[in-house]
Amino acid sequence: MTKTLAKAALFGAVASIPASKVKALSERRLQLAAEILWPLSEQQKKIVGADPTGHLENMPPAVLADRVARRLGYGPLDRARKLRIQNAIHYTFGAIFGTAYGALADAFPAATAGMGTAAGAGLYLASNGSTLPLLRIQAPPWRLPRAAFAWELTSHLLFGAVLELSRRGARRLP
Numbered sequence: 001m002t003k004t005l006a007k008a009a010l011f012g013a014v015a016s017i018p019a020s021k022v023k024a025l026s027e028r029r030l031q032l033a034a035e036i037l038w039p040l041s042e043q044q045k046k047i048v049g050a051d052p053t054g055h056l057e058n059m060p061p062a063v064l065a066d067r068v069a070r071r072l073g074y075g076p077l078d079r080a081r082k083l084r085i086q087n088a089i090h091y092t093f094g095a096i097f098g099t100a101y102g103a104l105a106d107a108f109p110a111a112t113a114g115m116g117t118a119a120g121a122g123l124y125l126a127s128n129g130s131t132l133p134l135l136r137i138q139a140p141p142w143r144l145p146r147a148a149f150a151w152e153l154t155s156h157l158l159f160g161a162v163l164e165l166s167r168r169g170a171r172r173l174p
Helices: 002-037 060-071 079-107 109-134 146-172
Strands: none
Touching (some): 060 079, 079 109, 109 146
């Protein structure tokens, strides 16, 4: 049983790599699509997490990295360092979530509801929807511009779907 659970967790961790990559690559396109419906003003684009196209260094992981670096006496971080740390945070957080998801999906198949999109929604609620606002890194979803909320939530749903598809693919490998 333990060996099976560890293997399922490993499949989840491996599946998080393409899921994180697809999420990262989709965010700008999702932002542009959302802004067709709800255009952002230049002022709104400066809100943390609102503009991955023009203000990538103002995304929550970069802001978090800069705040921690400042508190530890190593900041402020320059843009290049913020972006490197942001990528490390995104992939590490994705791998941790993927590991937990892989184990949970194996033990409780209902966790894969909506082809993984329910897990993606849960990830959004646990991060952007609650933890980041509680840490005062990003405004809560109901205070963000509609376009920012729409593309962020959609990118997390996409992450969940790709995570599940990749997990299923990894399980079929010999």
